[in-house]
Amino acid sequence: MTALAKAAEANGEELESVLAVDGHDERALSEAVRFQSTFGGRRAARLVAVTERFLLLAARLREELGIPGQRVPQTLPFRDKVVMKEHLARHGIRVPAFAPFTETAARELLRSHPAVVAKPRLGTGSTEITVLRGEADLAAFTAAHADRLANFEVEQFVTGRLYHVDSMVEDSKPVAAIAGGYIDETTSYERLLPCRDVGVPPGPLLDTLLDFNRRVLETFPGFTGVTHHEMFVAEDGEVYLCEIAARAGGGGVIAGFLSRTGVNLDEAMIRAQLGEPLPTTEGPADHLTGFIVIYAGPGTLREPLTAPDEAWVLESQILAEPGTALTGPQNCNDAAAIVSVRGDSPEEVVRRLDQVHAHMAAALGSISAG
Structure with a gap:
């Protein structure tokens, strides 16, 4: 399975079937995986994903299709920044003070730290990272992301x-x-x-x-x-x-x-x-x-x-x-x-x-x- 823009690059005698989909359409990608998993009347032996934003989806589909490999419980601590820090903190690894994003959690962290950082929990590519240094920053951030604040975490800014x-x-x-x-x-x-x-x-x-x-x-x-x-x-x-x-x-x-x-x-x-x-x-x-x-x-x-x-x-x-x-x-x-x-x-x-x-x-x- 590959992106629509790269369909022409997927060629070679080793390929039996190629499906190109919109990589941002998780439903379409999932259907492509299901189709390919039984292509030619054979069950897929493995499912490989190398792009970070597809790793969790690949884990879910392995579970659904009975394909060996990393499952959701093993993948989630590598993807969700809150689950990641909870996991590592339990094992004694030093992590910044953090919490799932709420206005209350951000304010509490700001009382102890000069600045905090809001990040998407499943973010990639250093996108939507916002440093909050006070009430004005917090208000602007919550207004800008009001419909998806649950997708973020907030953590101590480490200098x-x-x-x-x-x-x-x-x-x-x-x-x-x-x-x-x-x-x-x-x-x-x-x-x-x-x-x-x-x-x-x-x-x-x-x-x-x-x-x-x-x-x-x-x-x-x-x-x-x-x-x-x-x-x-x-x-x-x-x-x-x-x-x-x-x-x-x-x-x-x-x-x-x-x-x-x-x-x-x-x-x-x-x-x-x-x-x-x-x-x-x-x-x-x-x-x-x-x-x-x-x-x-x-x-x-x-x-x-x-x-x-x-x-x-x-x-x-x-x-x-x-x-x-x-x-x-x-x-x-x-x-x-x-x-x-x-x-x-x-x-x-x-x-x-x-x-x-x-x-x-x-x-x-x-x-x-x-």
Whole structure:
């Protein structure tokens, strides 16, 4: 099953049946899965989903259709941010003070914290994240989302830096894991500013992040697959969970993980959902990686976006072509380009990311309103 816009890409001798549906129409997608699950008179052996917003639906359909794989109780703590924090708090993991969103809950948290954050419980792509610093912000937020406040959670705003650990996991243990830190806010897309990320080198910080990641994964017994785990390191050095997802990270995470471990996270995720052995790895290489996500629009791109012709460029995802009308990004994944690089130190990686941005500046400046 694939998106309508990508139907023409689904071709090859290995495919017996392809259904294209509107990916935002959960009912249509469910019917497509049911149809495919008995296509040709054979019952489906496995159901694979790699996009985060489909993981919970896939779990429900596995239960309904009797297909092996992760079920709803195992999936929900990776998707619902309230269930996630409740689960981890019960296991002694430090999480921000939180609650399902109500005006009363938000006010109570604001009495103890200078700011709180409202997030969609099932959100993806850093969308609809709103910082509330007082009664005026709270009133504006509740008015804007009055008909769907139950879809949100509210939590303590943690002042510090956001990091992530990406892992290939077998039976709740990280087989391979690397860490990175966001230099820019993941909501940079709202201001059309780039978002840069750089790997964390060996040292006490990396040890702390990997240990926190290991302890969180231990709370998911039997889990095998891939995780993208985000965490805050507060100003006092304490580590707090941000969220953990049972999927590969976005941006340039896959390219960086492949460069350092030899493992493609998408392949590892698919193998896990098929019940096949995970890829083998000898552990992270000594070099570091990083990536920059570049946003553009609204308008029309006149000049092509290209990455520097350098050996240290690992991957260049060009997602906006000249002549294409750009509407502007709607979430952090809605990029014009994503470029991944390698380097021997965090400083070298950052310099190279900035070099990529400077190289693309002329093309970005060619965007016209027409």
